[in-house]
Amino acid sequence: MQDSIILEARHLVKQYKQRSGSFGFGQTTINALDDVSVALKKGSTLAVVGESGSGKSTLARCLLQLHPFDSGEVLFQGQSLAKLDSKALRQARKNLQMVFQDPFASLNPRMRVGDIVAEGLLVHSLGNANERLQKVQQMLERVGLHAEDVKKYPHQFSGGQRQRIGIARALVLEPEVVVCDEPVSALDVSVQAQILLLLKSLQKEMNLSYIFITHDLRVVRHVADEMVVMNKGKIVEQGDVNTIYQSPQQSYTRDLLKAIPGQK
Amino acid sequence: MTEILSIEHLNVGLKKEPTRLLVKDSSFKLSAGKTTCIVGESGSGKSLTALTIMGLLSNQLVASGHVFFNGVDLTTLDNKAMRKIRGAQIGMIFQEPMTSLNPVLTVGFQIGEVLTAHKGLKGDGLKSKIATLLTQVGIPAERANSYPDELSGGQRQRVMVAMSIACEPALLIADEPTTALDVTVQAQILTLLDELKNRMKMAMLFITHDFGVVSDIADDVIVMFKGEIVEAGPKKQVLENPQHPYTKALLDCVPDVEGKKVLKPIDYAWLKTNEVSA
Numbered sequence: 001m002q003d004s005i006i007l008e009a010r011h012l013v014k015q016y017k018q019r020s021g022s023f024g025f026g027q028t029t030i031n032a033l034d035d036v037s038v039a040l041k042k043g044s045t046l047a048v049v050g051e052s053g054s055g056k057s058t059l060a061r062c063l064l065q066l067h068p069f070d071s072g073e074v075l076f077q078g079q080s081l082a083k084l085d086s087k088a089l090r091q092a093r094k095n096l097q098m099v100f101q102d103p104f105a106s107l108n109p110r111m112r113v114g115d116i117v118a119e120g121l122l123v124h125s126l127g128n129a130n131e132r133l134q135k136v137q138q139m140l141e142r143v144g145l146h147a148e149d150v151k152k153y154p155h156q157f158s159g160g161q162r163q164r165i166g167i168a169r170a171l172v173l174e175p176e177v178v179v180c181d182e183p184v185s186a187l188d189v190s191v192q193a194q195i196l197l198l199l200k201s202l203q204k205e206m207n208l209s210y211i212f213i214t215h216d217l218r219v220v221r222h223v224a225d226e227m228v229v230m231n232k233g234k235i236v237e238q239g240d241v242n243t244i245y246q247s248p249q250q251s252y253t254r255d256l257l258k259a260i261p262g263q264k
Numbered sequence: 265m266t267e268i269l270s271i272e273h274l275n276v277g278l279k280k281e282p283t284r285l286l287v288k289d290s291s292f293k294l295s296a297g298k299t300t301c302i303v304g305e306s307g308s309g310k311s312l313t314a315l316t317i318m319g320l321l322s323n324q325l326v327a328s329g330h331v332f333f334n335g336v337d338l339t340t341l342d343n344k345a346m347r348k349i350r351g352a353q354i355g356m357i358f359q360e361p362m363t364s365l366n367p368v369l370t371v372g373f374q375i376g377e378v379l380t381a382h383k384g385l386k387g388d389g390l391k392s393k394i395a396t397l398l399t400q401v402g403i404p405a406e407r408a409n410s411y412p413d414e415l416s417g418g419q420r421q422r423v424m425v426a427m428s429i430a431c432e433p434a435l436l437i438a439d440e441p442t443t444a445l446d447v448t449v450q451a452q453i454l455t456l457l458d459e460l461k462n463r464m465k466m467a468m469l470f471i472t473h474d475f476g477v478v479s480d481i482a483d484d485v486i487v488m489f490k491g492e493i494v495e496a497g498p499k500k501q502v503l504e505n506p507q508h509p510y511t512k513a514l515l516d517c518v519p520d521v522e523g524k525k526v527l528k529p530i531d532y533a534w535l536k537t538n539e540v541s542a
Contacts, residue, residue, distance in 0.1 A: 189305070192519075193529040216447075216519075
């Protein structure tokens, strides 16, 4: 079903050039993305897994147009983002939001939580001050915080609560697609479970589609419908999560699955 | 079984606020050739316990109780005596290999420092010992001349392992040694540590928050919550038949490989109202 695909990347290529050799006179090229194509179905979760340096975060950034890529195209609701004018691109961006890994680094310490969450609404000129405040407060309550938290600063919250603020900031614009870049890897296992359940219930409620970037293959099994395994900028294997876990086709995927601790 | 370390009624508190204890009345024993894992959430006191054993507590903190290592109470030793034990009889590995290694010295030199300080090795004897150690941890001997930034994260952690076992310690303390590593590299380092522990008959104290790692490497498990040991015992018993409500709750949050388990976050309010403690 072509029409149910909400976000698609076709043949993305991204190279980084790095100085090397003595005194940096040489140059080596790193293929961060080497002909990568993925498709995200509406209302589902696509996990991107791989080790450090596999290109999974680069893929996330390219999908959201936060990073220029060398060739290929990204289609949102069937439209190529590269062909949109700046006004239409801004509109599309409202529908493409991101939740970051480090809840300590991704929130501005000098802004109040209310302003952090409202910033997106402000940028997209949605509602007046009162409506925005109301919306922010509703969103904070929805992610398990309190309406009066708008007045507080990020340092007054724990790591898990900060991640909830990051989720509220992404969801207040009612996006279609949320890219979660390692959203739980900095958290304790008990907090991790809370955030995973929150993301799942929000997905159902708001009919969200997630791209879930992670290196934890136990988490993938719990959140994702489909998965992409990356290694050195290339897609090694992709498909239904259960199928890949039960019968991985590639030796790299098998090695990854075998390395999950706790199976002896 | 030879007992290597015995901790009795260990308390760690703030100097300014001595009533607020960060580690409360902890007691446990470690034996040669066994791996004991301490698990718990951040702030549960697992790293503080390790730091106290090594005598590396910040001077804002104060410890009481006894730490018997091979029959000697480490808490009674002065700095000079402690320095002779630390690095020689007790080895340490930390979470982040890049911050534990000096970036401007070759890894061979850094491994050599330990051997010169504790064993007085010099010259060719030192060189060949460094080479043996590197090969033992799976790094080609010629990498002794490399600087830490020329090695991958896994190799750096292997260098840390080589340093920590250089003097053949009786006790190895590993504080989250694989948390910063990729899963495949993590699996390699865990296998390496397990092999070394068996071959050298070390006692290993392994601090982690990952239950998967625990089930791979532990013989015994200690569960800490808010500074207290809530449960301790053989791995099979703690993981498969946990007795304490906190251990049960903690295990309920851990995602499984099959993805069948329904994740359940810890209900701290419930634990509190039911006055759950050790």
